[in-house]
Amino acid sequence: ILGMFRMNFPTSPVPIVMWHGIGDTCCNPLSLGRIKEVIEKEINGVYVHSISIGHGFAKDAESGYFMPPNKQIEIACEQLRSDDNLKNGYHGLGFSQGGQFLRGLAQRCSDPPMKTLVTLGGQHQGVYGLPKCPGDSKKYCDYIRRLLNHAYSNWVQRILAPAGYWHDPLDEPTYKKKSKFLADINNEVFINQEYKQNLVNLEKLVLVKFNNDTTVQPKESSWFGYYKPGSLVIQRLNETSLWIEDRLGLKKMGDRLVLLDTDGDHLQFSEEWFVTNIVRPYFK
Amino acid sequence: ILGMFRMNFPTSPVPIVMWHGIGDTCCNPLSLGRIKEVIEKEINGVYVHSISIGHGFAKDAESGYFMPPNKQIEIACEQLRSDDNLKNGYHGLGFSQGGQFLRGLAQRCSDPPMKTLVTLGGQHQGVYGLPKCPGDSKKYCDYIRRLLNHAYSNWVQRILAPAGYWHDPLDEPTYKKKSKFLADINNEVFINQEYKQNLVNLEKLVLVKFNNDTTVQPKESSWFGYYKPGSLVIQRLNETSLWIEDRLGLKKMGDRLVLLDTDGDHLQFSEEWFVTNIVRPYFK
Numbered sequence: 001i002l003g004m005f006r007m008n009f010p011t012s013p014v015p016i017v018m019w020h021g022i023g024d025t026c027c028n029p030l031s032l033g034r035i036k037e038v039i040e041k042e043i044n045g046v047y048v049h050s051i052s053i054g055h056g057f058a059k060d061a062e063s064g065y066f067m068p069p070n071k072q073i074e075i076a077c078e079q080l081r082s083d084d085n086l087k088n089g090y091h092g093l094g095f096s097q098g099g100q101f102l103r104g105l106a107q108r109c110s111d112p113p114m115k116t117l118v119t120l121g122g123q124h125q126g127v128y129g130l131p132k133c134p135g136d137s138k139k140y141c142d143y144i145r146r147l148l149n150h151a152y153s154n155w156v157q158r159i160l161a162p163a164g165y166w167h168d169p170l171d172e173p174t175y176k177k178k179s180k181f182l183a184d185i186n187n188e189v190f191i192n193q194e195y196k197q198n199l200v201n202l203e204k205l206v207l208v209k210f211n212n213d214t215t216v217q218p219k220e221s222s223w224f225g226y227y228k229p230g231s232l233v234i235q236r237l238n239e240t241s242l243w244i245e246d247r248l249g250l251k252k253m254g255d256r257l258v259l260l261d262t263d264g265d266h267l268q269f270s271e272e273w274f275v276t277n278i279v280r281p282y283f284k
Numbered sequence: 285i286l287g288m289f290r291m292n293f294p295t296s297p298v299p300i301v302m303w304h305g306i307g308d309t310c311c312n313p314l315s316l317g318r319i320k321e322v323i324e325k326e327i328n329g330v331y332v333h334s335i336s337i338g339h340g341f342a343k344d345a346e347s348g349y350f351m352p353p354n355k356q357i358e359i360a361c362e363q364l365r366s367d368d369n370l371k372n373g374y375h376g377l378g379f380s381q382g383g384q385f386l387r388g389l390a391q392r393c394s395d396p397p398m399k400t401l402v403t404l405g406g407q408h409q410g411v412y413g414l415p416k417c418p419g420d421s422k423k424y425c426d427y428i429r430r431l432l433n434h435a436y437s438n439w440v441q442r443i444l445a446p447a448g449y450w451h452d453p454l455d456e457p458t459y460k461k462k463s464k465f466l467a468d469i470n471n472e473v474f475i476n477q478e479y480k481q482n483l484v485n486l487e488k489l490v491l492v493k494f495n496n497d498t499t500v501q502p503k504e505s506s507w508f509g510y511y512k513p514g515s516l517v518i519q520r521l522n523e524t525s526l527w528i529e530d531r532l533g534l535k536k537m538g539d540r541l542v543l544l545d546t547d548g549d550h551l552q553f554s555e556e557w558f559v560t561n562i563v564r565p566y567f568k
Contacts, residue, residue: 021314025307025345029499029551030315030379037552061309061345095314215313267313268321271555 014091014115015047016283017080019105021096021121021267022064022161026052032095038271042279047085051076051098068157069101069164069181076101077109091283092117095267096215099207099222100124100165104185106202107195116204116282121216121266124207125226125240126167126175126182129217152178169227187247200249206258206282215266223259224250298375298399299331300567301364303389305380305405305551306348306445310336316379322555326563331369335360335382352441353385353448353465360385361393375567376401379551380499383491383506384408384449388469390486391479400488400566405500405550408491409510410451410459410466413501436462453511471531484533490542490566499550507543508534 016039024031027050036048053063053072063072080086092114094102099122106114130145150156151166157180164181168174176188187195199205209222216222224237237243237259243251250257260277262269300323308315311334320332337347337356347356364370376398378386383406390398414429434440435450441464448465452458460472471479483489493506500506508521521527521543527535534541544561546553 023309023345024312024314028308028312028315029549030305030308030319031312032314034552035314037549061307265313265321268318 013043013046014089014283015049015086016093017086017090017102017114018048018050018093019076019095019098019102020050020060020064021098023061024064024095025060026050035093035274038274039279039283042275043284046283049080049083049086049090051079063161064097065161066159067161068159069097069104069161070184072161073101073104073108076105080105080109080112086112089113089115091115093278093283094119094122096121097123097161097165100182100185103199103205104181107185107192107198110198110201114202116206117202118206118208118278118282119222120208120269121210121213121222122207123165123216123221124224125186125221126165126179127162127217127221128167128169128227130162131214131217154178157181167226169229169231172229186242191247196247196249200252202253202256204256204258204282205250205253206260206278208278209259209261210266210268211261211263212268213266223261297327297330298373298567299333299370300377301370301374301386301398302332302334302377303360303379303382303386304334304344304348305382307345308348308379309344310334319377319558322558323563323567326559327568330567333364333367333370333374335363347445348381349445350443351445352443353381353388353445354468356445357385357388357392360389364389364393364396370396373397373399375399377562377567378403378406380405381407381445381449384466384469387483387489388465391469391476391482394482394485398486400490401486402490402492402562402566403506404492404553405494405497405506406491407449407500407505408508409470409505410449410463411446411501411505412451412453412511414446415498415501438462441465451510453513453515456513470526475531480531480533484536486537486540488540488542488566489534489537490544490562492562493543493545494550494552495545495547496552497550507545 018032020026020032027033032050036050039048040046052060053067053075054060089112092102099119102117106117130148147156147160148163148166151163152174156163167182176183183189185195207223209219213219218234220226220234225234227233228235242248246252262273302316304310304316311317316334320334323332324330336344337351337359338344373396376386383403386401390401414432431440431444432447432450435447436458440447451466460467467473469479491507493503497503502518504510504518509518511517512519526532530536546557
């Protein structure tokens with residue numbers, strides 16, 4: 001009888017937590033603010049939380065660049081824990097670097113639990129190169145690039161967020177030893193069973209790659225593909241030791257790991273594509 | 285014969301200059317990067333320049349908040365002058381505070397010349413209130429609000445961009461005397477004929493108001509409407525002394541001044557609306 005009683009009431013929709021990319025902020029009306037409205041229009045009564053790191057827009061934008069991923073994930077975990085609306089779990093939606101940050105969060109912060117994680121143009125195997133330098137200043141770009149030449153120095157790992165997922169395929173030993181974020185969440189050095197379990201516990205892990213992505217280098221990183229160690233030849237997820245040894249549990253997920261692609265440059269998608277391919281199948 | 289010769293060649297499209305709002309950056313793929321693609325898809329071969337203040341994303345985002353409008357306009361003017369693609373003129377497209385900043389630019393920087401200016405959710409008569417404090421931190425919001433209590437102090441005018449268009453209707457004399465940006469570009473104290481002429485020289489001035497705007501207070505500011513001096517009663521543009529005395533030349537513009545409105549909250553519009561109502565009629 002209790003079961004029937006419950007069935008008579010519609011369950012409230014699973015909340016959604018978004019994490020923005022570099023150069024963006026939690027609540028920009030033209031970007032994540034718009035995405036939030038699209039989701040709310042499609043899922044009646046849904047609660048959407050957009051992660052903001054630091055106090056206010058300017059700080060949030062700056063943190064995307066200059067706060068190490070580990071620290072950002074720590075802050076995000078506390079932020080989600082203190083939001084009562086999320087206590088029964090939520091779906092994650094990560095944009096660009098927000099994709100691997102949300103995955104790190106899922107692995108390190110299982111309370112409240114993440115149900116399904118969707119990443120759009122994430123860099124799950126990191127990046128090697130900065131083909132489109134953000135901003136328009138040559139001087140600034142040169143500065144960032146110069147810093148990334150020393151990406152594995154402790155001090156650069158401490159001050160530049162992308163250094164946390166800088167992945168030099170020509171020097172894998174140094175990457176594994178020195179990368180304080182990506183090598184850790186990808187179980188490169190040792191297998192953290194907690195990470196593996198938390199990832200396998202996801203209902204679905206949906207990875208979207210943009211076929212004409214000129215920002216993520218290489219774009220295959222959105223699907224856990226990358227350069228073959230010691231070379232600049234691309235290998236796909238199922239050719240990597242991550243998959244073969246199933247160090248993260250991705251193989252174990254079976255068809256709950258979903259690889260989607262779409263034409264277009266980095267994060268370029270229409271509202272219709274987003275509703276049809278993401279919101280309806282995975283968030284509703 | 286020369287005329288015919290010329291007519292056989294398609295003229296290249298007028299370039300477009302965009303200016304982002306607070307909390308956004310020049311080249312965010314989800315916001316202005318997307319808008320740029322929409323414009324480029326619609327107008328074959330068009331050149332789009334998105335203004336960035338300061339070096340790189342983080343600085344650009346920060347400047348939106350903490351660099352006074354006058355300084356930002358000075359930098360933007362130099363930036364446009366040094367871009368060869370703009371030397372024969374351009375259309376302006378301003379988002380939120382980028383709207384009044386581009387108008388200020390048109391008035392103060394006629395070389396290269398702006399042809400048509402479109403502002404989306406601009407605050408041409410300023411704001412009085414901060415109903416939606418950006419970011420999620422109460423502490424930060426309280427800080428900004430406290431600063432705005434002293435919006436007309438020289439030091440706040442120097443460090444907080446929105447102080448430049450803070451408009452206290454209950455104390456118009458202080459606003460006129462102390463506002464270093466808005467009172468100046470609105471010809472509040474004396475009529476700068478240069479400003480008036482440059483504005484009248486625009487081919488079109490298109491002001492878009494969002495009917496459900498909960499960010500711009502009052503939303504009528506997007507159409508040069510505001511609180512009646514000394515009160516909190518809204519008056520429309522044609523009831524203001526700005527219009528009656530035609531201090532800015534808006535009346536003189538006749539039907540080249542276009543007031544558009546659309547339903548939705550601040551900057552919430554569909555791609556279809558944007559193409560149909562802005563790109564095709566005003567930029568093509």
